[in-house]
Structures are given as structure tokens and as C-alpha cells.
Amino acid sequence: MGAPVAACAATNAAAVLWCEAGRSPASAARAQQFGLTPVAALRDLLDRSDIVISLCPPAAAEDLARDVAEHGFAGVYVEANAVNPERMVRIAELLKPVAAVVDGGVVGSPPVRGKTPTLYLSGPVAATAQIEALFAGTAVQTKTLGREVGKASALKLSYASFQKTSRVLVALAVGMAREHGVDQELVEIAARRTDSYLAEPEYIAKTAARAWRWGPELEEAADTLAAAGLPPEMLRAAASTLARWNDTKDGELTLTDALDRLAQP
Template identity: 45%
Template structure:
């Protein structure tokens, strides 16, 4: 068996399947922090003919497997959908802090964190914190853009957000 646990575009997913030949292929995608038993669970999205069997491997662990489809691609789509939202809003927060910093108004921006929709604006050190993951989040947005293209959806936003991560590294 082979589990590909990176969120791949349909094209990259097909290439991964071809690379493992006749091995049983399971598509996967991890959502959440490293499994530490904290309040935020680590979900492992799984899809493919052997997804239920693969899910059994994580029974009783700090990882919560979720079978999301019978065909490879569903798990990548679930992870990609969440990554686009979650990491996209983080990229927008980074841009907001960079703009506020350039104009000397960071304090005015962080004051807005009391609003229900401004959770990412609490900490002006967010760009520095995210610099350590930007190197791997950037390429994820290339895959997200390809996934959006494959679905016939607008991908320019994902490509633009990729540039935020590139410039942060």
C-alpha cells in the first residue's frame, strides 16, 4: 500500500499513482497541528478503494482518520479546500501587517482583533511566526491553483497568495 498524504492537484495525484505502479494507492491529506492530544484534533483525510483499511491503521492514536471518498482525489480536495481558506486568510493577515507596519499603524490594526472576523490580527509578530512555514506553504498554493484550474474555478487568487509566501521566505 501507498498513502500519498500531501494535498495534490489532480495532475500531480495521477503522476503519484503512476509512480507507485501496482501498489494499492490511498489519497490522503492532513489537517491540523502535529498530533499532541491538544484541543485541536489532527484529521487525516483518506480516499480511495483502500481508504477504510488505511483508516484502521490510526485507530486509537492521536490522529483522527476521516474517509471522505471512494476515489483518489477526494482527500486532496478536502485538504486543499481547507488549506485555501486557512492559509489564505493567514497570507492576507501577513499582508495586512506588512502594510500597517509600512505606515506605522500596526497598533490600530491589532485594535481591530476584537471583531469576530479579525482573529488573525491579534499578533503583529504573525509574519515572523509564519516565516518558518512559508517555504512549504508557498508550493502548496501552486497545487491549489492547479486544483482550482482543474475544477474550472478561478485560480488567480491562489497564485497571488503564493507570492505572499514566496516573499516571506
């Protein structure tokens, strides 16, 4: 994601730099492919930059921010990694008040071959406006959610929790079906429905009302996975989540009631 996003920034920036210290040959090849300008050390990059965009594996995000803070960077720092809101706040505290910190979350595929991801932003008004201007007219769309640091990260992880877990669930479902020779039939059933469950939040209340019987069904499915040598933990976790609604058996709940009971069983 980092290199093609940086290449989009080059449309409106005087230069887009990347630090080659400690990076792999593959990273160097991507940077070269997208026309980024290399610098030898992080200090060189920070001394020459008004804006820093951090796009790296989440586990490295806090350490990178700490390194940037130690150099006294005083520009706009965009923390665009998939970190949770609490970690986002910690990162902001590392860099403030010297730097202006913008919370960012990229939703969508890398901006290549016609793809147009959205970079969601939250933070100081002047700083988010700079990032909007940086990507204006490029394949990276921007949308500002407000001034509160943590909003963009929360949105990113809310979407990722559904999207990525759904892909894993597909692997488990197809794996289970293949073990019993019915994988093609499973795909045919699924092909009859193309809507995303994520676009149907009103169904959460119906899910809660059915939890008392859906949970045991998923436990049975988990046992089937285990018998096939496939990992059952995800379905057991789903059954455990459904158990929070067990006392609403076939009840009439609103969406708000269902979500409240989920959060505070």
C-alpha cells in the first residue's frame, strides 16, 4: 500500500522521499517502481519533509512514531496504519505538541490499475486540510471525519474486522465443504446472494433473537472443522459471542437493544 499511495502524493508534492535504511530489496524495488526519492537515514527524510505518512505493519507503528518524535519532527504526521484507537492516542501523545498528528485509515485496495481507496482522516482542521490538498485529484480519495484522533482508526478496524474475518470464514466454510465433497454446491448456494451482511445492520436484532439456537449450531460446525483437521476456534468464538444474547430467545429487540446487550451482557 505504501509505495503506490506515496506515488499519488507525488502529484501535488515537490518530492516524495522514502528512507532506505534497513529496508529489504523488495521495498527498494517498489520505491523505484513508483518513482520515490531515496534518502539514506530517517533524520535526512525528516529534515527535508513537511509531511510524514506512516504506512507500515501495525506492530511497527508505535516504534516508528517514537523514532520520529526523538528527531523532533515538527510537521504533519499521518498515522495511517491499522492500529486501534487507544494506540492511536498514544502515538499522538508521543509526537505532540511539536508535530500536528492526523489519524488516518486507508480503506480499499492500493491505488493501482484503476483502484481508488479512501484515506479517512481525523485530527486538527489545518492538518487534515493539508492532507486533503496533498491527494486532491489523485486515485486516493480523502474524507475527514472530524477533529477527534481515533475516529479514523476506529472506522478502519471496524471495516477490517468484518472484511478480513469474512475472508477467513470463507476459507473455513469451503474447507469444511470440500472435506465432504460438497464445496461446489456450497459455492452455488452462496452465488444466489450477492448482498453484504455488513449493509444490513437491522438484521442484528434478528440475530440476537436467534442466538440461542445459532450458537449451538456453530458449536456443531466447529466440531466438524476439528474433525477435518481445520481450526475450530473462530466458530467457537462466534458461538461465545452469540451466547451474550441467550436471554433474548425469540424476543422482539430493537437494533439499539441488541447492541447494548452485546456490549453489556
